[in-house]
Amino acid sequence: xxxxxxxxxxxxxxxxxxxxxxxxxxxxxxxxxxxxxxxxxxxxxxxxxxxxxxxxxxxxxxxxxxxxxxxxxxxxxxxxxxxxxxxxxxxxxxxxxxxxxxxx
Amino acid sequence: xxxxxxxxxxxxxxxxxxxxxxxxxxxxxxxxxxxxxxxxxxxxxxxxxxxxxxxxxxxxxxxxxxxxxxxxxxxxxxxxxxxxxxxxxxxxxxxxxxxxxxxx
DNA sequence: GAATAATATGTCTAAACTGACATATCATTA
DNA sequence: TAATGATATGTCAGTTTAGACATATTATTC
Numbered sequence: 001x002x003x004x005x006x007x008x009x010x011x012x013x014x015x016x017x018x019x020x021x022x023x024x025x026x027x028x029x030x031x032x033x034x035x036x037x038x039x040x041x042x043x044x045x046x047x048x049x050x051x052x053x054x055x056x057x058x059x060x061x062x063x064x065x066x067x068x069x070x071x072x073x074x075x076x077x078x079x080x081x082x083x084x085x086x087x088x089x090x091x092x093x094x095x096x097x098x099x100x101x102x103x104x
Numbered sequence: 105x106x107x108x109x110x111x112x113x114x115x116x117x118x119x120x121x122x123x124x125x126x127x128x129x130x131x132x133x134x135x136x137x138x139x140x141x142x143x144x145x146x147x148x149x150x151x152x153x154x155x156x157x158x159x160x161x162x163x164x165x166x167x168x169x170x171x172x173x174x175x176x177x178x179x180x181x182x183x184x185x186x187x188x189x190x191x192x193x194x195x196x197x198x199x200x201x202x203x204x205x206x207x208x
Numbered sequence: 209g210a211a212t213a214a215t216a217t218g219t220c221t222a223a224a225c226t227g228a229c230a231t232a233t234c235a236t237t238a
Numbered sequence: 239t240a241a242t243g244a245t246a247t248g249t250c251a252g253t254t255t256a257g258a259c260a261t262a263t264t265a266t267t268c
Contacts, residue, residue: 028189028192028193028195031192031197031198032188032189032192034198035188035198035201053213053214053215054214054215054216055213055214055215058257062257063256063257064256064257064258064259065214065215065216065258066215066216066217066218066257066258066259066260067256067257067258068215069214069215069216069217070216070217072215072216073215073216073217075217077254077255077256078255078256079183079185079225079254079255079256080184080185080188081183081184081185081224081225081255082255082256084136084139084184085132085136088132088135088136089132091132093135094135094138094139094205094206095206097139097205098202098203098205098206099202099206101198101201101202101205102198102199102202102203157243157244157245158244158245158246159243159244159245162227166227167226167227168226168227168228168229169228169244169245169246170227170228170229170230170245170246170247170248171226171227171228172245173244173245173246173247174246174247176245177245177246177247179247181224181225181226182225182226183224183225183226183255185225185255186225186226
């Protein structure tokens with residue numbers, strides 16, 4: 001995992017409980033974190049494509065600006081559930097979700 | 105969405121809050137539910153391939169037999185987070201997760 | 209460079225989720 | 239059909255996550 005990504009993560013409140021790999025992440029944990037990053041990047045990308053502010057986007061998915069900011073930052077208080085619900089709320093399809101997860 | 109699937113869902117405690125489509129599911133809600141079904145099916149399939157009882161599998165992912173049963177049943181008290189964490193815990197890759205979501 | 213908009217961060221209470229346990233139902237087989 | 243193992247269901251107390259709000263920081267525009 002790249003340095004930039006790790007900085008982003010520790011900034012977002014991540015400090016793994018696990019035992020393996022870099023920064024103490026087990027491979028399962030690493031996969032989870034990677035997944036989160038991909039989902040949050042996709043969300044930010046979609047919001048920007050829609051040309052909405054976080055506030056406007058939040059309203060459209062019935063959330064709040066602060067939560068959207070945290071989602072986009074992959075904050076550790078944000079669940080994968082919320083990320084996915086938000087993506088679906090923004091109109092993404094299962095197919096696109098699948099591609100979001102595998103792409104790279 | 106097929107009848108069988110709907111029965112399975114209402115049995116699992118689902119009764120949508122939404123406004124559109126069958127059983128009152130909005131398309132975003134429907135996508136979420138469909139996602140859950142695919143994840144829980146995959147989980148059950150993996151456990152069976154590993155030839156583990158729910159109890160043994162639960163132990164391996166640090167959960168409980170009852171929760172595993174609920175995961176496999178797509179129970180409404182089970183989060184997507186837990187499903188995905190369990191899949192990663194069972195050794196699935198991001199690629200396989202992606203395929204699980206799009207397949208069908 | 210002040211004003212304004214956008215985004216980030218910290219914190220709260222309520223709601224949702226979790227593992228665990230008890231117990232019920234169903235399946236297998238002796 | 240009794241016994242044993244597997245799975246399902248209900249409940250609960252502890253934990254995590256949610257939206258909301260306040261406020262800080264950063265961008266944009268005048």
